[in-house]
Amino acid sequence: MNRLSRTASAVVSCPWLILALRLYIGYVFLAACFHKIVHPAMFAVDVATYDILPLAVINLMAIVLPWIELAAGLMLVAGFRARAAALLTSGMMVVFIVAISIALARGLHMSCGCFASQGAVEDPISLLTVARDAVWFIMSVWILVFDRNSFGVDHLVERLSAWKV
Amino acid sequence: MxxxxxxxxxxxxxxxxxxxxxxxxxxxxxxxxxxxxxxxxxxFVPCPEPLGEVDAVLPTSGLLDQVEIRAGRTLVIDAGSSSDFSSWHLRGAINIPFDYIEPVADQVIRRVASSRARHVVVYGDGADPDSGRELARELAGRGISNIAFVEGGVQALKSARGAE
CATH class of the missing domain: 1.20.5 (Single alpha-helices involved in coiled-coils or other helix-helix interfaces)
Incomplete structure (x- = not known):
């Protein structure tokens, strides 16, 4: 039993698996932020469509959120403070899942606005959208819990510091 | 820390x-x-109306005869605007203008349901999408059975009438 749990532990914390998850989630967030940064007005409409936030904070959210996505995506890909970035992506995924669930519960037929401002016809929200975000949330938490700086900028800095000493 | x-x-x-x-x-x-x-x-975020499955019927002169012979048993619905309906409509047809945004009012659904017609035939503008087909699907989704739409819509009906 001990051997089995040790094997399972080795698999879930495998550095190569964590690296793959980091690169994948980093890519997802980089892809998601691009359109929102280029077209803030369109993203503000997407945020307003959810009809959850008060008018006073819709634009602020549309301006700020894509830049947090950009920073988190770059940090995950580069391996710089990856666990802090994973904490940010986990938090954002929770927000997205709650927002989409509320929209679905209200019966709104709309686009999620996750990657580009598509119409409800091309990219309607559904339970599949919630499931997809839930998978990305689990991946983010996985990185948050198991990442040990095995690859990336932090790893290089650690090695350089050790070499100097 | x-x-x-x-x-x-x-x-x-x-x-x-x-x-x-x-x-x-x-x-x-x-x-x-x-x-x-x-x-x-x-x-604008539309809440989707329930849509049902409907059959297409061809606008042949036979269909026109059938519709007119079965007057009273077949309800014919013109899905065009009021002005289009005024300028031309099939004899005996009633007008329910189809709107892509506003759902059909409950009282209109009740009126169709209480018509006692065995069949309902809807014709629209024949465009893509066809307002007749869309109205027929909406009516079917809201409980109206034995409903079909005329393929090609009002233009096809006019052509069939002209060909007689």
Whole structure:
């Protein structure tokens, strides 16, 4: 039993698996932020469509959120403070899942606005959208819990510091 | 500082710095938006109506005869606008203008349901999408059975009438 749990532990914390998850989630967030940064007005409409936030904070959210996505995506890909970035992506995924669930519960037929401002016809929200975000949330938490700086900028800095000493 | 505290601190610092960069970038660019929206966003999010399956019928002269012979047993619905209906409609047809935004009113559904017709035939503009087909699907989705739409819509009906 001990051997089995040790094997399972080795698999879930495998550095190569964590690296793959980091690169994948980093890519997802980089892809998601691009359109929102280029077209803030369109993203503000997407945020307003959810009809959850008060008018006073819709634009602020549309301006700020894509830049947090950009920073988190770059940090995950580069391996710089990856666990802090994973904490940010986990938090954002929770927000997205709650927002989409509320929209679905209200019966709104709309686009999620996750990657580009598509119409409800091309990219309607559904339970599949919630499931997809839930998978990305689990991946983010996985990185948050198991990442040990095995690859990336932090790893290089650690090695350089050790070499100097 | 413990590992988790450091992670939370880093996340807060990154979020705050990113927010600051985002706000500055937005202020500096021409396509920037105001930090607070000046007026409410006008959002149109339709709640989808339940849609049913409907059959297509061809606008042959036989169909026109059938419809007229079975007058009383077949309800013919013109899905065009009131003005289009005034300028031309099939004899005995009633007008229910189809609207892509507004669902058919409950009282109209009740009127169709209480007509005692065994069959309902809808014709629309024949465009793509065809307003007749869309209205027929909406009526079917709201409980009207034995409903079909005329393939090609009003233009096809006029041609069939002219060919007689």
């Amino acid at each position: 413990t590992g988790w505290k450091r992670i939370v601190r880093d996340a807060i610092v990154v979020a705050a710095a990113s927010a600051a960069v985002g706000i500055l970038f937005n202020l500096a660019r021409e396509e920037g938006i105001p930090l607070v929206a000046e007026s409410p966003y006008e959002i």
